Amino acid sequence: MPATLEPSPVKPDTREQLKTAQDEFIRRWGEMGATWGINRTMAEIHALCYITAQPVCTDDVMDRLHISRGNASMSLRALCDWGIIRRLHKRGERREYFESLSDVWEIFSIIAAERKRREMDPVLETIKRCQQMLDESTLGKAAAKQEAVELTRQRLASMEEFMSVTNKIFQQFVSNARTGLNRVVRVLLKAL
Amino acid sequence: MPATLEPSPVKPDTREQLKTAQDEFIRRWGEMGATWGINRTMAEIHALCYITAQPVCTDDVMDRLHISRGNASMSLRALCDWGIIRRLHKRGERREYFESLSDVWEIFSIIAAERKRREMDPVLETIKRCQQMLDESTLGKAAAKQEAVELTRQRLASMEEFMSVTNKIFQQFVSNARTGLNRVVRVLLKAL
DNA sequence: CTATTATTTCAGTAATTACTGAAAATCAAG
C-alpha cells in the first residue's frame, strides 16, 4: 500500500493528471467534430460533459475551454436541442448545470437520426424527382433513345439504389439503438 | 408514337430537361457534401462527372458551374487525389478530360476508408493514450479510489468499445466493397 | 417592490475557408 507517500501533494498531482488526460480527449474530439459538421467548440463542450461524467455549469465550460459566456450559452443550448446533453437543476442552487447522456450508442444514434433526416432524405427525394423529370419528359420514351439521357438515367438509378439501402440501414440502426450494442451491430459482429 | 411532334424543337427541349434534372442533382449533392466535410464546389464537380457519365474537361466544369479556372483546376486535382475521379487523355486531343468512377459503392468505400484513417483512427489512439495516462498515474491503483478518476475511466472505456466496434465495421465495409453490394451490406439486408 | 445573480441575445469583429484572375510553368508541334 503506498501509504508512505507524502499526503499533501498526492491529491493535486492526481487531479493534474486526470485533467491532462481529459484535456487531450477533449481536444481530439473537438478536431473530429470539426470534420463532421459539428463545430469544434460544440464538440469540445460535449466532450467535456461526457468525459468528466459530472454536471458542469456555464462557468465551468468557460473556464475550462477559454471561451466567452455568449459562446458557451449558445453552444450549450444547441447541444440541448440536439438532445445529447441535458439541463439539470441542482437543489437549492441558482445556476443551471448540464450533463451528457451516458450511453455512447444512444448519443450516436441521435446524431445519426438527425443527419439522416437533414441530409440523406432530401437527397433521396431529389433523386426521385430527377428521375420523374426525365421520365415525364414531353417526349416520353422516345427521349430515352438519346444516349446522354439514358446514361444519366442509369446513374440516377444506381445512386438511388445506394441511397435507399444506406437509408434503410441507418433507419434500423437508429430505431434499435437504445442502450448498448444494438441489433444492427450485433448482427454484423456475429457475421463478420 | 409521338412522331407527329414538330421535329425541330424536339432535341433542344429534351437537352434542356436533361440539363435541368442534372443541375438539380448537382446542387443537392453539393449541399450534402458541404455538411460532410467535402466543400460544396468539389462535391458539385464530382456530381457533374458522375451524373453525366461522360468525360468533362476543365472548361466544361467552369462553364457549367460558373467557377474560375484556378478553382476548377485545384478541385479537380483534389478529386483525383481522393481517387473518385480519373484523368483521361483523349486520342489526338490536347486537353485533359476527367470522369467519375462509375460504381457508387466503390466511391463511398474510398471516402469511408480515407475518413476512417484520418479521423477515427487518431481518436481511438488518443483514447488509448488517455487510458494509459490514468493507469500509469504515479499513484497507481490508489488513485482509482477517487471518484472523479474512476468516472472518467469508465467513460473512456465505453467510448473505446464503441469506437473499436465502429472501426471494425468500417474496416469490413471498406475492404470488401468492390463493385456492387458488398458483404457488410448483404449481411445486413438479409438479417433485417 | 428592489437587489442580486444567472442567462440570452446579437451587433460587431475576428478567424477561417473558398475563390478569383493573372502570371508562371508545362507541354506538344512545327
Add this chain to the structure above:
DNA sequence: CTTGATTTTCAGTAATTACTGAAATAATAG
C-alpha cells in the same frame, strides 16, 4: 529553338463561419 494551347500556382480578396462582450432579459431571494 519558337509558338500557341493548356494547366498550375498563388497572392490577394471575397464570403462564410465562429466568437466576443456588453446590454437586455429573466429568475430568485429578500
